[in-house]
Every structure is written in C-alpha cells, then in structure tokens.
Amino acid sequence: MASTSSRPRAGSGERVGIVGLGHTVFGRRTDATVQELAFEAFAAALADAGLARDAIEASVIAAVPEYHTQRSIAGAVNDYLGLTPRPTLLVEAACASGSAAMRQAWLAIQAGVHEVVAVIGCQKMTELPTEQILSLMGRAGDVQWESSFGTTFPGYYALFAHRHMHEHGTKREHMLDVAVKNHHYGALNPLAMFRKEITREKAAASEVVASPLQVFDCCANADGAVCVILAAGSRARGLRQAPVWIAGMGTASDSISVLRRPSLTGLPSAERAAAEAYAMAGVGPRDIQVAEVHDCFTIAEIMAYEDLGFCARGEGGPFIAERRSYVGGTVAVNVDGGLKAKGHPIAATGVSMTYEIARQLRGECGERQVPGAGLGLTHNVGGIGQYTYVQVLARE
Amino acid sequence: MFRWFGFVNYTPYTRVADFASWLKDGWLMGSRCRGCGATSFPPRADCAECMGRTFDFVAISGRAVLHSFTEIVASPSGFHAQAPYTLGLVDLEEGGRALAGFGDTVEPATIAIGMPLQLVPSILEDSEEIKVLYRLERPGTEWSRVGSIAAGERVAPRLAATPEEARR
Amino acid sequence: MDLGLTGKVALVTGGAAGIGAAIAVALAREGCAVAIVDRAAEAPAPVEAIRALGRPVAVHAADVRDHAAAARVVDAVVATSGRLDILVCSAGITADATLTRMSEDEWDRVLAVNLKGCFNYVQTAARRFVAQKGGKIVNIASINGLRGKLGQANYAASKGGVVAMSKSAARELGRFNVNVNVVAPGMVLTEMTRTLPAEVLARAIDETVLGRLATVEDCADLVAFLCSDRARHITGEVIQVDGGQYI
Numbered sequence: 001m002a003s004t005s006s007r008p009r010a011g012s013g014e015r016v017g018i019v020g021l022g023h024t025v026f027g028r029r030t031d032a033t034v035q036e037l038a039f040e041a042f043a044a045a046l047a048d049a050g051l052a053r054d055a056i057e058a059s060v061i062a063a064v065p066e067y068h069t070q071r072s073i074a075g076a077v078n079d080y081l082g083l084t085p086r087p088t089l090l091v092e093a094a095c096a097s098g099s100a101a102m103r104q105a106w107l108a109i110q111a112g113v114h115e116v117v118a119v120i121g122c123q124k125m126t127e128l129p130t131e132q133i134l135s136l137m138g139r140a141g142d143v144q145w146e147s148s149f150g151t152t153f154p155g156y157y158a159l160f161a162h163r164h165m166h167e168h169g170t171k172r173e174h175m176l177d178v179a180v181k182n183h184h185y186g187a188l189n190p191l192a193m194f195r196k197e198i199t200r201e202k203a204a205a206s207e208v209v210a211s212p213l214q215v216f217d218c219c220a221n222a223d224g225a226v227c228v229i230l231a232a233g234s235r236a237r238g239l240r241q242a243p244v245w246i247a248g249m250g251t252a253s254d255s256i257s258v259l260r261r262p263s264l265t266g267l268p269s270a271e272r273a274a275a276e277a278y279a280m281a282g283v284g285p286r287d288i289q290v291a292e293v294h295d296c297f298t299i300a301e302i303m304a305y306e307d308l309g310f311c312a313r314g315e316g317g318p319f320i321a322e323r324r325s326y327v328g329g330t331v332a333v334n335v336d337g338g339l340k341a342k343g344h345p346i347a348a349t350g351v352s353m354t355y356e357i358a359r360q361l362r363g364e365c366g367e368r369q370v371p372g373a374g375l376g377l378t379h380n381v382g383g384i385g386q387y388t389y390v391q392v393l394a395r396e
Numbered sequence: 397m398f399r400w401f402g403f404v405n406y407t408p409y410t411r412v413a414d415f416a417s418w419l420k421d422g423w424l425m426g427s428r429c430r431g432c433g434a435t436s437f438p439p440r441a442d443c444a445e446c447m448g449r450t451f452d453f454v455a456i457s458g459r460a461v462l463h464s465f466t467e468i469v470a471s472p473s474g475f476h477a478q479a480p481y482t483l484g485l486v487d488l489e490e491g492g493r494a495l496a497g498f499g500d501t502v503e504p505a506t507i508a509i510g511m512p513l514q515l516v517p518s519i520l521e522d523s524e525e526i527k528v529l530y531r532l533e534r535p536g537t538e539w540s541r542v543g544s545i546a547a548g549e550r551v552a553p554r555l556a557a558t559p560e561e562a563r564r
Numbered sequence: 565m566d567l568g569l570t571g572k573v574a575l576v577t578g579g580a581a582g583i584g585a586a587i588a589v590a591l592a593r594e595g596c597a598v599a600i601v602d603r604a605a606e607a608p609a610p611v612e613a614i615r616a617l618g619r620p621v622a623v624h625a626a627d628v629r630d631h632a633a634a635a636r637v638v639d640a641v642v643a644t645s646g647r648l649d650i651l652v653c654s655a656g657i658t659a660d661a662t663l664t665r666m667s668e669d670e671w672d673r674v675l676a677v678n679l680k681g682c683f684n685y686v687q688t689a690a691r692r693f694v695a696q697k698g699g700k701i702v703n704i705a706s707i708n709g710l711r712g713k714l715g716q717a718n719y720a721a722s723k724g725g726v727v728a729m730s731k732s733a734a735r736e737l738g739r740f741n742v743n744v745n746v747v748a749p750g751m752v753l754t755e756m757t758r759t760l761p762a763e764v765l766a767r768a769i770d771e772t773v774l775g776r777l778a779t780v781e782d783c784a785d786l787v788a789f790l791c792s793d794r795a796r797h798i799t800g801e802v803i804q805v806d807g808g809q810y811i
Contacts, residue, residue, distance in 0.1 A: 137470075149496055149529070155466050259438065422697060542698065
C-alpha cells in the first residue's frame with residue numbers, strides 16, 4: 001500500500017469550509033453554452049454564500065475538454081464569469097474531474113496560498129456530432145491494446161458485472177434495484193434530468209448495451225454545471241450559511257487497463273482513497289450517514305458499497321436488496337438520484353455530489369433529507385477506476 | 397507495422413511495433429525486460445518493475461482462461477458493422493492478460509467464465525490494408541507460422557530496442 | 565542460380581503437353597514433386613522426363629471447368645505429397661473466329677476453360693495457401709490478352725481476364741505471403757503451333773525484335789523462377805515472354 005499523507009491540516013492549520021453552493025438543472029441543455037451554464041451555477045453560489053465576486057481569489061474549473069468545441073475551456077469559462085485576471089486552471093480526471101478540482105482548491109487553501117476559491121464543474125456533452133461521441137466512447141480504456149477490439153465504457157463495467165455475479169452471486173435484480181432506488185429519489189429532485197420513478201420490470205425490459213448491462217443500468221450523458229465556493233476556516237464563518245467542513249480527503253490511482261487489474265470486483269483506487277479520507281477525518285464507514293457514490297452503472301454502486309466499507313466484499317447485492325441504502329437504512333446513498341437519475345455531465349458530477357452532501361448536512365433537502373445528518377461522504381470515480389476521489393464532509 | 401493491429405488502430409507508432417509483424421507471421425509475443433527479467437503481455441518496452449528501457453520479445457503459447465466477458469451491442473466508431481459482438485478478457489498461461497473477440501470455433505452459448513481458450517493470431521482477408529489481430533478460439537486450435545522460434549527463445553526487436561541501439 | 569525449390573510440391577494444370585508440360589519438367593528439374601492435371605488421362609512425355617530426373621510425378625485426369633474436381637485434385641495431391649506449395653495454371657484452348665461469326669459455344673468454351681478453369685484452381689489452392697501463410701501461383705496468359713488480335717476476341721477476353729483476376733488475387737493474398745504472377749507468352753513453338761500456315765508463323769517472327777519465336781523452355785524457365793523465393797518480392801506482375809512481339 002503506497003503511503004499517503006494523512007496530515008489533516010497544513011498551512012493555516014484550519015479546516016476548509018464549503019460556504020456557497022450553486023447547481024443548474026442537469027439534462028439536455030439546448031438553451032445555453034457551457035460558459036452560460038457555469039455562470040448560472042457560479043452566480044447562484046455567490047448569492048448562496050452572500051459573497052461578491054471580488055471575494056473570489058482563484059477558480060478551479062473542471063471540464064472534460066474533448067466533449068467541447070471550445071478549446072482551452074477553463075480560460076473561456078473563467079473569462080465569461082468575469083474572473084480574469086485571477087488564477088485559474090483546468091482540472092481533468094475523467095468522471096472524477098469535479099472532485100479533482102475540489103482537491104486542487106482545498107490544497108491551495110491548505111497551503112495558505114488562497115483563502116476563498118470557486119470550484120466550478122461544468123460540462124456539455126451534446127455539442128459534438130454523434131460519430132465523434134461514438135469515437136470517444138471507444139477510447140475509455142487502453143487505446144493501444146483494447147480499443148482496437150471495440151471496447152466501450154459500459155463494456156468495462158459489464159466485465160466487472162459478470163465477474164461480480166460469478167464471484168459473489170450478485171444478481172441482475174440487485175443491479176436493477178439500484179436504478180429503481182435512484183430514480184425514486186431523482187423524482188424528488190428538481191435538478192435531476194429524469195424525474196420519473198421506474199419499476200424493476202421496466203428496467204429489465206430495456207435494451208442491452210453491453211451484456212449484462214441494459215439501458216437502465218447506465219447513466220445518461222447530460223449537460224450541466226455546479227459551483228462550490230470554498231473558504232479557509234476563519235473566512236468561512238460569519239457568511240450567509242454555516243460552513244460545511246471538509247473533514248477528510250483521499251485520492252488514489254490505479255491502472256487504466258483491465259489487463260492489469262488483478263481483481264475486477266472492486267476498485268482498489270476507491271478503497272485506498274476512502275481509507276485516506278476516513279483516516280484524515282478520524283471516522284469509519286459506520287459513521288457515514290449520507291453518501292454520494294459514483295453510480296455510472298448500477299454495478300458501480302454495488303461495488304462502491306463494498307469499496308467504501310458500508311458492507312463486506314460481495315455483500316453489495318444484499319445491501320441494496322435489503323434497502324439498506326435508502327433513507328432510514330444503514331447509510332442513505334445517492335438520495336438525489338445519483339448519476340443514474342440526475343444524468344452525468346462528466347466534470348460537473350463530483351461537484352454535484354459535494355453540493356448534495358453539503359445540502360444534506362445543512363438540512364435543506366426536504367423530502368429527501370436524511371434526518372440529523374452530520375457526516376457525509378462523496379465517492380467520485382474517474383473512468384474505470386484509474387482515479388478515485390473521496391471526501392468526508394462534516395457539519396461540525 | 398503497428399498500424400496493422402486491431403480492427404481499428406489508434407496507436408500507429410510504438411516501441412513495440414514489431415509485435416504486429418510477429419503477429420502477422422503467426423507469433424504471439426510478450427516482452428521480457430533485459431534488466432530484471434520481468435515479463436509482460438501485452439509487451440511493453442519500458443519496464444514497470446525496474447524502470448529498464450531494453451527488452452526482448454518472447455513467444456507465448458496463447459493458452460488462456462476466460463476471466464470475464466461482455467456482448468457489446470451499442471458499438472463505438474468503426475465497429476457498427478460487427479455489432480453485436482462478444483469480447484473476452486482472458487488470463488494467459490504465462491501471465492498477463494489479453495482482451496479480444498471470439499472466433500468461429502467458440503459457440504456463443506458456451507461462453508462462460510473459467511472456460512479454457514486459445515488466443516490465435518489472425519490476418520483479416522477482406523480489408524483493403526493489412527490488418528492483424530488475435531481471436532479467442534477453442535483450445536487446441538492450430539494455425540500456421542512463418543519461420544520458427546524455440547520455446548522461451550528471446551528475440552531482439554527488429555527495430556532498435558533503444559535509440560542507442562538504433563545509432564549503432 | 566539455386567532456386568531453392570527442392571522438395572516443393574507443384575501442381576500444373578494443362579501439364580500434359582505444350583507449355584504446361586515444359587513447366588512441369590522444369591519444376592521437376594529444380595527439385596519439385598510434380599502433379600499434372602489435364603483432360604488427357606495420361607501425359608507420357610512429361611511423365612517420362614520427370615521420372616528420368618528421379619522426381620515424383622502424378623497425373624490427375626480432370627476437366628479444369630469442373631470446380632468440385634479442383635478440390636478433389638488438390639486434396640489428392642496433398643494426401644500424396646503432404647502439402648502444396650506451387651500452382652501453375654497453364655490449361656488453355658483456342659477457338660478462333662472473327663467476332664461477327666463467332667458462335668456462342670466458341671465463346672463460352674474458351675472462357676470456361678481458360679478463365680473459369682484458372683479461377684477454379686487458383687481459389688482452391690489459395691484457400692490452402694492462406695491457411696499455411698505461403699504459396700506461389702503463376703498463371704499463363706498471352707500477349708493476346710494484352711492487345712487486340714484478329715479472330716481471338718474470346719481468347720483475348722479469357723487471357724485478359726486471367727491478368728485482371730491474378731492482380732486481384734495478388735492484392736488479396738499478399739498479406740498471407742502468397743505471390744501471384746502472370747506469364748504472357750507471345751507465339752510459342754509447340755506441336756500445336758508447328759502446324760500453322762507458314763505465313764502466320766512468319767508474320768509472328770516479323771513482329772518480334774529478336775527474329776525468332778519463343779520455345780516452351782523460354783516460358784518454363786521464367787515460370788520456375790517466379791515459383792521460387794528468388795522472386796519473393798515480385799507479385800501482381802505480368803511478364804511477357806515474346807521476343808519483343810508486343811512492346
């Protein structure tokens with residue numbers, strides 16, 4: 001196990017707080033450019049924080065560039081938001097870009113370089129012609145040894161799914177139940193792309209994408225933007241909202257290739273990232289009351305329960321079957337709809353997870369609220385697990 | 397030339413380019429680090445273990461066991477005509493893994509994790525340009541090879557293994 | 565030059581007489597085991613010569629127009645000799661007539677023997693050559709497949725077809741280490757052509773720049789070279805053996 005620093009604080013010695021939140025509706029946004037979506041989220045976050053734009057010292061922008069026609073996307077977004085001449089940079093870690101951007105902002109504040117940083121995760125996925133998107137779809141893994149045979153991103157998780165079924169007896173019903181849960185909560189979330197409940201039967205009848213995964217096992221491409229404003233401890237207090245604290249951050253990498261993964265039934269990068277985040281926060285999986293995990297595919301959520309220690313390896317199927325990830329269960333997971341019902345604007349997702357947990361800890365989630373939530377977790381995976389970022393957030 | 401490799405090729409240039417030439421002649425080649433002896437399939441020029449940058453090719457048998465599989469229905473660019481097709485991820489007898497499609501000797505209904513398979517080189521007959529790849533076939537499937545290599549024999553890359561070698 | 569053909573196994577269509585027979589003998593001289601397929605049930609001349617060279621020889625009676633027979637013949641050759649390395653398609657006929665007077669039968673017969681017959685054996689052998697990643701194919705055409713000749717519309721079509729088919733085959737089979745080439749003789753002195761009117765032979769000699777007609781050995785020596793690895797980098801080619809009859 002590679003050593004990772006678990007020094008919880010550096011620089012100022014204070015924790016970093018989340019002080020402002022903004023989130024666009026996710027979906028097919030034919031009404032706006034990616035800059036305009038970013039502005040919407042950024043303006044909402046400033047208003048939420050009660051901060052003027054001048055208070056922002058730097059921006060960290062998450063966007064997966066290959067889906068945009070605009071090159072140098074961070075420069076373009078930073079420009080449109082009126083944040084020049086402040087420092088800005090693009091962070092990209094596939095589907096974990098949003099959390100990677102959170103980490104960059106956190107590192108900068110921890111180092112004492114900045115006190116208030118805006119993190120913007122923004123993504124359009126519908127600007128490119130279909131064939132270009134299909135070409136990107138074929139290049140998710142090892143382009144030299146795998147793409148040549150026609151792999152796809154769902155195909156990799158399908159390999160995981162078949163293996164999980166083989167090793168642990170996980171059933172198709174378990175996977176479909178993840179989709180049912182997430183659509184149940186998505187129906188209650190006005191920001192979600194899909195606002196209707198589904199039944200297991202409807203999911204089971206959908207077309208196969210990459211066996212055993214069907215359409216309802218897979219998250220949908222979407223457009224959207226989310227902004228989270230971070231502030232150093234002393235600056236975080238006394239604003240419009242009580243801060244939500246970043247208690248732990250962990251990240252790790254793993255092979256991008258299934259040719260070099262000893263086991264397909266878990267994501268080692270997620271296990272390592274979670275261990276680091278838990279250690280930094282001084283908590284364990286049992287302490288987490290509400291979590292956002294990376295359900296790019298239903299099997300990914302089942303694997304996440306296990307990688308995060310919410311249940312033992314192989315028990316992820318029973319965990320969902322017994323409704324232990326619903327509100328009122330062991331830990332409420334993806335009760336904003338997850339990637340499945342919200343849609344997955346790639347680089348915005350990690351920031352959206354942070355947004356949801358922060359709002360849960362603030363007690364603002366209405367029908368979806370986890371009562372008394374004080375400790376939450378986000379689990380954001382890039383690609384097929386080549387990066388995972390885990391955050392532990394605390395109300396106190 | 398490595399651009400021959402696969403149905404669609406995204407990496408025409410690589411230090412292990414000879415792999416495709418050997419594959420065309422019917423040989424499945426892994427790599428062996430000249431420094432520490434670490435082996436790899438697929439082959440790699442730069443050693444992940446010792447950071448060494450010189451290697452030899454070593455022929456592997458291609459005997460394999462199925463680790464997982466999936467039938468791709470929603471295909472990526474370049475694969476629409478083939479869809480649906482099944483991909484298998486196999487553990488190779490000599491170590492390492494391969495990902496490939498299945499050949500005609502494997503009945504789709506019989507595909508199951510744990511089944512033994514044979515990785516077999518294949519040259520496409522109906523493409524304009526040369527395309528070589530490997531497929532998963534029934535164990536015991538035979539194929540022809542050009543030339544001969546003794547079991548475990550190390551073969552220096554025909555292209556230089558290092559820029560220094562190239563200059564010699 | 566050592567052609568390195570010792571131990572190779574060759575099949576020659578139309579090998580009972582004429583150019584085909586000379587090719588069969590030339591390949592045997594270079595060390596091949598030779599199989600002849602011809603509509604004639606026996607091939608006394610080449611067989612005797614090949615036996616005298618101490619090389620194995622077999623004769624298979626078959627009409628080259630028969631596709632199924634091609635598979636049987638090739639299977640029989642492989643069963644006897646263990647493999648097949650070389651195919652030479654030399655079986656060919658003429659049925660001359662000027663175009664407006666040519667009968668359908670004259671057209672069909674010449675196309676069937678010269679072109680379809682060539683396809684039958686090339687396809688059958690190619691399937692084996694692809695699987696074994698190696699092989700040599702030489703098809704005998706004619707300069708009259710490259711130019712227009714009075715009274716030979718059917719023959720020209722068939723031999724022109726052999727040229728185009730051979731080039732397509734070369735393109736497809738090259739990746740499997742199979743060479744496909746065409747030898748295009750001019751007028752060749754054979755038992756058949758010796759009986760032509762003197763003026764016809766004289767006109768042919770006048771066309772050449774060397775002042776003579778090709779012998780069957782002139783054709784056979786080139787074929788043997790093309791069947792060897794000395795010619796490994798020649799494929800898809802048409803080489804005329806015509807003394808400059810058609811430049």
